[in-house]
Amino acid sequence: MTKKESGIIFDKVAIIGIGLIGSSIAKAIKKTQISNNISGYAKTHKTRQKVRELGYIDCVENDLVSAIKDADLIILCVPVGSNREILQEISSSLKKGSILTDVGSVKAEVIHQISDLIPHGVSFIPGHPIAGTEFSGPESGFAELLEDKWCILTPYGDFDKNSLNKVKSFWERIGMLVDIMEAEQHDLILAITSHIPHLIAYNIVGTATDLEKVTKKQVTQYAAGGFRDFTRIASSDPIMWRDVFLNNKEAVLEMLGRFMEDLTDLQKAIRWKDGKKLEELFTKTRKIRQGIIKEEKERSSK
């Protein structure tokens, strides 16, 4: 019986950083049995303790080098600002023939930060499973978080095709759909579909709680009219999101500029009571929603 037939893709997988995504991946590996051995590393004693209690990682290590020892696939699941520091520590201990990947919401800057630290004989296939909730920490993950969602891989330079295919199979077996594109394209798409939405959610919640004519209590009490949904998004992990904005700066600033231009247009339409313009936009956006619902139905029926 070959490895492929038995369903094992990687003998040992190391998960570096065990938050929402790291714990979801570990649970998905257990569920699909695509690896026999998961090791994990978390920075704090508290997280390691919690992960040991929860039991979805076979071996929780106190140090990075032990965690990646003999691993065939190493997945970086930390805020993107931490990747370089981690690579500096593990680089020389990575097993020959192993594959490194990550789950960061920013790709070009991650490649820029760590590609010089990838040793000869090790492949780095950058990736981004697009899934999440507002919860974070090792108790928040679940295998189904990743199912029927897209994972974008952004191989660069002279990458190893076999490694790419193995990483692709890994995510597909977990239940994800995989797409492959340039890192820069990924970063633009994510800037507008994820980073700017988060930024404006954080911003409106900040604005709303810093007014002199409306109290914080009133904002909290009467949140049902729309604000509540924004607070959910604006309660996502602060460190992860700080790092996203710092590391996808160019694409975020470009998309933010467009968002602000359009908002200024809307401001003007309201000031001049241009009802037609408002109605046209609000009708158009409704159709986009319908497109997303349709796309999701098609995806899950595949």
Place this chain on the structure above:
Amino acid sequence: MTKKESGIIFDKVAIIGIGLIGSSIAKAIKKTQISNNISGYAKTHKTRQKVRELGYIDCVENDLVSAIKDADLIILCVPVGSNREILQEISSSLKKGSILTDVGSVKAEVIHQISDLIPHGVSFIPGHPIAGTEFSGPESGFAELLEDKWCILTPYGDFDKNSLNKVKSFWERIGMLVDIMEAEQHDLILAITSHIPHLIAYNIVGTATDLEKVTKKQVTQYAAGGFRDFTRIASSDPIMWRDVFLNNKEAVLEMLGRFMEDLTDLQKAIRWKDGKKLEELFTKTRKIRQGIIKEEKERSSK
């Protein structure tokens, strides 16, 4: 047995406009049996037909005057821009002693628009049940939409206290919590907790689908990272929301100005890589979410 004991608050309730809110109110009246007789009016034949099929309104009328005939409570459930036209038509036919209320998301302008059309002997108690979904139309309502939510009443001028109390009881019996405040205060609170959130959701969806470097298909496909939630809000009823922005212009422009100031600050923080500032905001907004969840728990346990 007095009326109060039998649970009837109004012998006949007329619902003008049978969309999401109008149909939810009708169903809630049926569920709680606080009126024996609900009449309804909808502008289009198609809606009237649908409502007749669904059966939650006793008598669906083709014209406004028939719908309000003998009604003790008349509830305007139309986009706020339509109220004056309706009042012009029904004003002289309103029953002496009846109470008129509305559900509009804007209060000062509604009062300004129709208060001169309220005949002597009729009370107008403006109101706003803060509840909704992205769906609209007569098939979208459900009684539970209103339960455990806030309803704000904004009586003005020399209002009749007895009428205010009856309207208050009406909403409370339906399961809502009632608060009473000045129309201007309501409009400021809603501008920041509901109108601006909707405006920026509409805006980001518009921006995202009008880019040359990212296709509409990519935006739809990779929506899971945050954008999807915004499309839900941005698929709310276009006419209703057009009217909200046109009729709460001053408060919306004031709050939008603040939102944009804060967003410009964040833009600067990203440009200058001020991670501390981003992290501070993102940590603060997380606490607001916790406050809302706490408030909801307390409310539903009451």
